[in-house]
Amino acid sequence: MDNIWDYFKNLFHKAEQSSPSQPLIHEMISRTPEEQEDYQHWKNTMVCRRLMDWLNSQYAIYRVAPRDIDEAVDFLDTPSSKGFVIHFNKTRYSKRDVTHFFDFLKEQVLALDYRSQISDLRTYNRPSWVETVERHYLKPSPRIRTEPEKDGRFLQKYGNIMIEMELRNDQVFNLRFRATSYKDSLFKEAREFEELMQGIMG
Numbered sequence: 001m002d003n004i005w006d007y008f009k010n011l012f013h014k015a016e017q018s019s020p021s022q023p024l025i026h027e028m029i030s031r032t033p034e035e036q037e038d039y040q041h042w043k044n045t046m047v048c049r050r051l052m053d054w055l056n057s058q059y060a061i062y063r064v065a066p067r068d069i070d071e072a073v074d075f076l077d078t079p080s081s082k083g084f085v086i087h088f089n090k091t092r093y094s095k096r097d098v099t100h101f102f103d104f105l106k107e108q109v110l111a112l113d114y115r116s117q118i119s120d121l122r123t124y125n126r127p128s129w130v131e132t133v134e135r136h137y138l139k140p141s142p143r144i145r146t147e148p149e150k151d152g153r154f155l156q157k158y159g160n161i162m163i164e165m166e167l168r169n170d171q172v173f174n175l176r177f178r179a180t181s182y183k184d185s186l187f188k189e190a191r192e193f194e195e196l197m198q199g200i201m202g
Contacts, residue, residue, distance in 0.1 A: 023122035029134055031103070042100040051093070051101055055086070056201045063194075076178060080159075082193035083178035089171070098172045099134075102165040105177060106136040108200040109161055114138045117160075129168040136163040154187045158196040 031039070042048060054070075061068050062075045069075070072090040076083040088098050110116065121134045140157040159181030166173045181190035 023124050025121070025123035027121060029119040029121055029136075038096075039100050039103055042097070043104060047093075047097050048101070048104065051097070052201055055084070056197075059084070059197055077193075080183055081178055081180045082196075083176065085174050085176045087174050089168075089173050093172070095167070095170070095172050098165060098175060102134065102136070102163060102175060105163050105200060106138065108202065109136075109138050109163075112196070112199045113141045113157070114161065115141050126168075130170075132167040132170070134165045134167075137161070138163075153185075154182075156181055156187050156190050158193065159190045 055073070058069050058073050059075070066075070072087045074085050074087075076085070093101075106116070106119070115138065117137045117139050119134075119136045121132060124131045124133075138161045140155065140160075159179045162176070162178045162180070164176045164178075166176070179190070179193060179196055181187075
């Protein structure tokens with residue numbers, strides 16, 4: 001009993017101390033066989049297709065009339081980072097749908113000659129909610145990194161890709177997708193984000 005009490009005291013102490021560098025919980029993402037089977041089914045549903053079609057159309061609108069996009073999405077465009085955030089708290093999609101979409105985006109990126117660097121989750125104690133961030137971090141496959149027959153610089157394809165799903169009190173808040181490239185003489189210019197979007201849209 002004393003050991004259990006010590007465990008809970010320690011857990012609450014860690015909750016009070018949780019910070020970006022010290023989350024309350026940090027573990028690797030693991031999907032059960034049932035979740036994996038459900039995901040395989042979900043990929044062939046109209047929900048998946050509708051989400052992809054909506055994101056594709058919003059990106060097309062953003063490129064010609066940025067102010068006309070849906071309030072549930074924003075796009076990021078800086079010299080080193082490009083991406084989007086979907087504010088799922090403003091939609092009716094379920095946690096199941098968003099979790100599968102989160103994993104689906106990872107699968108689509110892997111098909112573009114990327115490899116998974118890490119998939120983990122971190123939980124933090126915030127003043128008004130418990131925040132959980134699930135993260136897929138992907139890098140270009142090592143075999144495409146250099147072109148020794150040309151100038152020897154590193155290839156970065158679209159850059160390193162981070163996909164994050166944020167939950168507040170176990171309810172999906174948003175999903176962030178970001179490609180970050182290096183602006184350095186050691187690296188060739190990253191390929192266009194539009195091409196990456198076309199790639200993940202299938």
